[in-house]
Amino acid sequence: MRLNDFFLITFLSVREQPLRSFLTALGIAVGISAVVLLTSLGEGLHRFVLSEFTQFGTNLIAINPGKKSTLGVSGAVISNVRPLSIDDADALSMLPGVIKSQPVIQGNAAVEAGKRQRRTTVFGVGSDTPEVWQLSVAAGHFLPNDPPRNARPYAVLGSRLRKELFKQEPFLGKRLRIGGEVYRVIGGMESKGQMLGFDLDDAVYLPIAKAMSMFNRESLMEIDLLYDKDHSAESITIAASKMLKKRHGSEDFTITTQEQMLETLGSVLNILTIAVGALGGISLVVGGVGIFTIMTIAVNERRAEIGLLCALGASRQLVRLLFLGEAITLSLLGGLAGLILGVGCALGLALLVPALPIHTSWGFVAAAELIAVLVGLGAGVLPANNAASLPPVEALRAE
Amino acid sequence: MIELLNIERVFLVGDEEVHALRQISFDVATGEYVAIMGSSGSGKSTLLNILGLLDRPDSGVYQLDSQRVSELDEDHLAEVRRHQIGFVFQFFHLIPRLTAFENVELPLTLAGVAPSLRKQKVTDALAAFGLRDRARHRPAQLSGGQRQRVAIARATIMEPKIILADEPTGNLDSSSGSEVINILEELNRLGITVIMVTHDHAIGARASRIIRMADGRIESDSRHR
């Protein structure tokens, strides 16, 4: 039999009972659109989170005090008998492949500018912050590269804090009072937005040494290393680890590469997307039961036709393929309709709720279609086999 | 061309064995016009099913064109049916969703014949059976006689050597019935072997050979004309 004849005959069988075929395909369509919509949401979330992270660049390595392998916060970040120091940060910047080494502490303080006051996040950082964290300066310039012990009391404002304290007024050169000391504003940052709850815009950036003395701390919370893209994260990690072990005498720090973090996060989010898609897949399975039911009924109703096909010289294999083809056609039609429905819903949702991160991943869509076809195949096998093994004499008698 | 030797067929009905065919042996030569007659339950339909390779004998030898078809596997049987045998049924067995044209075309489609050739052949066949203007009709829109003519057109489209007809007039009024018999006789005159099961004596009498069956045995086998 020719392939296009095969398709035509299959199509005619499906068309013969339009309502029945429509409902059968609808079952699959609902399942597929659920999978497409849910994976679109999952994938959207995935991309959203990854872009939140990668806005700091991907060739970053973070070093925290204390030994802890999980992403959780170690008690050592708060207090530690062997602190990470500015000297450590300076030493690490000498490592080959390391472009910048950035000491960080973070705290909370009230910032006063004239009569206005706001409690905000204080970042004690080095002069290379814009480069390391990929921030850009909107006005003035960032903190100068003063020697740590002799830093001038300068401050740079995040965009939100600047608006809260100065509205539209000029702010460069103005004085701020933070933690009992006076700082001079020398720059303002572009808006960077939130990063998983941390608002980098509602923050003030101070020289690291100033911030440490204000908070009365000797230990850094983090050292960020920006490395040359030609070097692997692994080689930098090994070199940094070796150097710090030599300086501290033991491994009392944790190194996290951005790559590692993205990978862990990516796989977690992937699992989430797949899990959500699998939940939608339950409907697909039920839809498969629908195809199975209808095909069983069809084989039963069309016994005479099966007998006739045998009498006309169709082989059993052909009869089996014809019924399988019918099952797959149903699932494929349902799959396509579900695809349109699902993508349509995703687009509609994206229009209605622009804040929702939605991204239709064609990989998942293709997987869903493939599963639809497999569902059709799986649901069709038994009825098709029944059809093929029907004795022709008996089949013809069924009138 | 057909040689049957000691064909036996037993069915299990409940716990009881029913001998549908016992020790059936006969030959049919090419171009013969045979009527198989007998009361219902005499085994004539079973015999026709075995002749048409739709059913297998439990024992005995069936040779078609000196090929022992009783030993062929399913797929080869299908192939023999496709190319050598045409079936005509009492209830026509037309596929309701297909037009007259498509029903006639079906065997060619199954055999994988090219569409252009198919179109030519089917058009010719419909014209030959006076169905030219019925090509686009579906079975439900045709009269009984027209349906059976479509079925015969379908049975002959592959140019088989044998036509097996199971009560071809059983579901028709007498005028359509005789019309159908006329067609079958015309086909026989063109050299096709026709074997027909019927219990209508008038129709049976028109055949050149009558095989009468009772209780699964051949009661008589007579040729005339």
Add this chain to the structure above:
Amino acid sequence: MRISDMFTFSVFAAIGNRGRTALMLLAVSIGVASVVLLVSLGESARQYVSNQFSSLGSNLLIVLPGRSETVGGPPPLLGITPRDLTIDDAETLARIAVVRRFSPLVVGAAPVSHRQKEREVTILGASRDIFAIRRMEIGQGVIWPANDNRFQAVCVLGSKVKSELFGNDNALGQKIRIGDYRFQVIGVMRPKASSLGDDLADMAIIPIASAQALFDTSSLFRIVVEAESEAEIAKAKEAIIRTIRARHDGEDDITVITQDAILATFDKIFKAMTLTVAGIATISLIVAGIIIMNVMLVAVSSRRAEIGLLKALGAPKRQIVYLFLTEAGAISMAGALCGLGLGGSILRLLAWFLPQFPIFFAPWSSIVAFTVALSTGLLFGILPAQKAADLGAAYALSRR
């Protein structure tokens, strides 16, 4: 027709076509089972979390240094501030009537060693009330005497730290080194299932003043406060803020989080998740409804003669509608029952394989699943029933 007769008739009609009926039951039961399963798992997780929370103690408030101006923004969990919370700040909380107990906390990491064995351990500096507040039980030995504000070189070890450093040997009375100081082990905590966030078994707990000396700091990480009763939590929160403000020159530079606020947030998240997941599973019940409709439509055409007969026998339209609806309803009910059984058994199996995670059957899931199954069955049964009722009697009885 009596309802019971109608029911019997429909059930026999359904049983008469066993294969199809079984498949419809399968479709409905997959849907119901997944709803029941997912809802129960969600509910179990919610219970688990709230149990974990209450095992941390009850009526708790946590006082953090620093404050976030953004409403609804995250509290400054890593808050370090120019003006720290101090032990003196904590002491003044004792004057608040609705505060039952409190403990200042200092957290840090330090190497802990005994002879050749060393381990990097989280050190918790606290007052002795922390054991009562956090419901930590001492397995062996005692807690230090109630004089938290003086350096005392004593410690209580978590069970894991103890076994890492001492194995099966007796640790009580032994000297260990924490950072640059030597401490005497006076107590070992009873092993406890790990609670949220911090693993108490891998900690050493020392008096607050000792911890401040160890880490050379005068500031506190936070203060944990237990209110007299649940009703007094809000009052306590207000009083704490007022008291600290008075000490900090009228400045609002602390954040007070209440345990029930955190719990409520978690509860909300879990509820939303459970509902979402149940909603997704409900889609499969709609698909099952579509299947019921489809198969019933087939049944209407294959049972045409029967419908014609009923009409000839004088059955009104309405009755035929009811008959088919009863059949659809009965199938979805039976499917729901099978699904409940299936979901319940899978839950049991899960509970058996995961004894450490309390899995239970959420009764409301079965109500939801049942209602949805029945209503989809009836809803999707309307069209076939209507179609059956609309068949002309003569046509229905004629063959073909």
